[in-house]
Amino acid sequence: MPEFTHDTLDADGVARVRHLFAALRSMPGLAARYDGVAEPSTLEDLAAVPHMFKDDLQAALAHLEPRAEHATTWVFQSGGSTGAPQVGYAPTGLYMREVYEQWQPIGPGDVFVNGWSAGKMWGAHFLVNAFTDHVHCTAMNLGAMSRDEYDPWLRFFAARRVTAFGGTPSVLRLIFGHARDAGVKLPDLRAVLYLGEAWNEQLDEDLAAVAPNARRWGMFGSTETWVVGTNTPDCPADTWHPLPSQLVCAGDDEMLDFTTLNPAGLNPVLRYRTGDAGRMVACPCGREGRAFQVLGRRDGLIKFRGHLVNVDDLVRDVGTVAGVARAQLVVKEFTDRGSVLEVLVLPNGRPEAGLAEDVRGHLLGSAFGPSIVFQRNADALEVSVVEALVGNERTGKVPNLVRRPAS
Numbered sequence: 001m002p003e004f005t006h007d008t009l010d011a012d013g014v015a016r017v018r019h020l021f022a023a024l025r026s027m028p029g030l031a032a033r034y035d036g037v038a039e040p041s042t043l044e045d046l047a048a049v050p051h052m053f054k055d056d057l058q059a060a061l062a063h064l065e066p067r068a069e070h071a072t073t074w075v076f077q078s079g080g081s082t083g084a085p086q087v088g089y090a091p092t093g094l095y096m097r098e099v100y101e102q103w104q105p106i107g108p109g110d111v112f113v114n115g116w117s118a119g120k121m122w123g124a125h126f127l128v129n130a131f132t133d134h135v136h137c138t139a140m141n142l143g144a145m146s147r148d149e150y151d152p153w154l155r156f157f158a159a160r161r162v163t164a165f166g167g168t169p170s171v172l173r174l175i176f177g178h179a180r181d182a183g184v185k186l187p188d189l190r191a192v193l194y195l196g197e198a199w200n201e202q203l204d205e206d207l208a209a210v211a212p213n214a215r216r217w218g219m220f221g222s223t224e225t226w227v228v229g230t231n232t233p234d235c236p237a238d239t240w241h242p243l244p245s246q247l248v249c250a251g252d253d254e255m256l257d258f259t260t261l262n263p264a265g266l267n268p269v270l271r272y273r274t275g276d277a278g279r280m281v282a283c284p285c286g287r288e289g290r291a292f293q294v295l296g297r298r299d300g301l302i303k304f305r306g307h308l309v310n311v312d313d314l315v316r317d318v319g320t321v322a323g324v325a326r327a328q329l330v331v332k333e334f335t336d337r338g339s340v341l342e343v344l345v346l347p348n349g350r351p352e353a354g355l356a357e358d359v360r361g362h363l364l365g366s367a368f369g370p371s372i373v374f375q376r377n378a379d380a381l382e383v384s385v386v387e388a389l390v391g392n393e394r395t396g397k398v399p400n401l402v403r404r405p406a407s
Helices: 011-025 054-064 096-102 124-135 147-159 169-182 202-210 311-318 355-364 371-376
Strands: 073-078 086-091 111-114 138-141 164-167 191-194 215-222 226-231 239-242 246-250 255-260 272-281 291-297 301-304 307-310 324-334 338-347 381-385 401-405
Touching: 011 054, 011 255, 054 086, 096 124, 096 226, 111 124, 124 138, 147 169, 164 169, 169 191, 169 202, 169 324, 226 246, 239 246, 246 272, 307 311, 311 324, 311 355, 324 355, 338 355, 355 371, 355 381
Parallel strands: 111 138, 111 164, 164 191, 191 215, 324 401, 338 381
Antiparallel strands: 073 086, 215 226, 226 239, 239 291, 246 255, 255 272, 272 291, 301 307, 324 338
16 A cells, blocks of 8 residues: 555545545546545545645646635745646745744744746745744745856855845855856855755755855745645755644655645645646654655666656766766757767866866766667767756746757
8 A cells, every 4th residue: 555644534634635526526627537436535545545646736726726715815836847838826925834844944043035927926035935934034035046047146155144045956056166266255045945856965065165164955845735744954865754733655666656635735646747747755853753765767768769868867967077066967869869968067167178078978978878889870869068057037946857848
């Protein structure tokens, strides 16, 4: 049987699950999949309920048009870098009181910089502002920075004795990687908050040089699920403690699904799969209760010229080459020459001469991964040193993989 983060469903949990089940079963487009499925009263019953996927949830939201009873109903969207945007609803406050009650990385004495991009209906910037409303700290809404702004803003952070900074790991890596290369020190920085992507291990090295007193604090979730869990510096970066209102399940195939037990929740999230793989674990931090470890997205595997390539592993491997700040893969499809894998390389500071050749040599010299494809088809690999990777300028998110038809 699949494993859940909860041991049982209490009366409120049963009522919530039945409410979601009834709402989804009433929809013309989804009703058939619930035919013959018993109304859930236990975790064993819930394990028999079919999974929801992104298209199902978007269809449900379009049909139900949820509204908050005693607050403004806010609509946010995520995605859009490489796929269609996904919509999610939330009431004023964005459920952040519960998060604050469970997770307090900053306090009233902190000076916090919100580095998540604002606008275009992207939720993280506003979600973190709702969180800081409970903290009563001093907060600055910085948003996105361009590369030529890093130096003056870093001087500003040092002068203002900023103690906490938050953003997606993609953005944090660029800022703190630049600070490390420039020799900037932020001795007052003690907390780095992240949400939206997995923690980038290279940030540990950057922070050790730039802000040796800083420790990472994470939130895990999506615009569809909202915040599902949190971790602290004492937890592994891939391990999360669920909020009381969030029920997480790890299936026999190690795929995670999420059910929102919050009675005020607007998104009908019932056994919703995001594409993340994971399992139940006992967190070494010692906190009571079942935690879940996120193993990564299973859609990170692609078939390239007949060989299976792990995108995340390959990007991580290229990141170990001296002079590389971050890498990104672009798969280009040619009708006359087959697929070509272009590796985009963002350098640390000014690119050293020969960096593209170093990366190409590193890939061709590997005994693992797709090197055999490139050794047999040299024109299947391209390496380009770029000033910016392909991403969403609004959110700051940079996907590891981009697919595009070749011109």
